[in-house]
Amino acid sequence: MRDDSLRCSFCRKSQDVVRKLISSPSDYPRAYICDECLQVCNSILEDDHAEQAWASVPHLDLGLYPTPIDEMLGLREALGGGPRLYIKHDDYIGPGFGGNKVRKLEYILAEAQANDADTVLTIGSIRSNHARVTAALAANVGLKCHLILNGQASGTPASLYLDELYRATIHRVANREDRVPTMHRIAEELSANGRKPYEIALGASVPLGSLGCMRAAEEIANCPVHFDFVFHSTSSGGTQAGLAAGFESLHCTTKVIGVSADDSSESISTHVGEIVQGVATLLGTPLDPRISVDDRFVGEGYGIPTPEGLEAIRLFARHEGVVLDPVYTAKAAAAMIARIRAREFTANQNILFLHTGGQLALFSA
16 A cells, blocks of 8 residues: 555555655755656756767757647546646647648758759648648748659649649659659659759658758747647658657656557557667667557548547547547547547646648648
């Protein structure tokens, strides 16, 4: 049995043994600290190399930061109480209709410019948020842009319309497997014609791009409210890798829950872990965060709306005035709602939903 009177003065959890008693001036109560909090404090005092390292990596400054965090009182009431709910609006970042892709591309495009590139190429679907934001930011900084896109639609998806409005050159391919080889071929052709191409991976989900999401972790960690969990949509893995690596490097105990938009938990977790290790190599610091991916809300597949996701869209709109998209954020919100209803969280916990954008998936031009 634990003695509830023996509590850590920092985390407030009751403890079997409290390792340290911190001295204080006379007439003031003394503070107790448990093993876990003592370890965190020691880590902060001993080594802040990681945050200094990633903050100094060159990047563009094109978004509006920090993105706002709002409490979702209406949604909490609609769900019958439970944990306090908050939302971080990365959909408000700015260029290209915003979203988390801006954070990653600020680092990627800085490297492209450092390499004297005059053209960028990337891949995605015809509704790709990443492709659209790449085209927007390329236009902003004066780079030519080629997009290799797959997929079909009955009309003109809003993102595809904007890709063309941003004057990106569109190359349509039959399927996902054709995208990367086509990008390589076009890059070679551009080089042969005297251009200086720079290829960007799907979702900009590489270690360098993930540094942008470490900045998001810093914004969250600096919030006056401590968040126990962060829910977000995960697919290509760069956002989750950056958040997990960021919280670890900042000695923040917030747990990241990625909700898959397409692939299995095992597949995404493996890829996220690989990106994290790439970040560790890039920064020269060990990183080994816990990776958690929930793949129970994918439904019939990528881009196919689910009943739970459509309910989440209605709940967020009716009770918060917030619009989600059916491909990514709706499925992530559905997972959060289901787990709240299952009483996985307590009323004294704080949950943050990271809105990564993508609402243009609801519209056609």
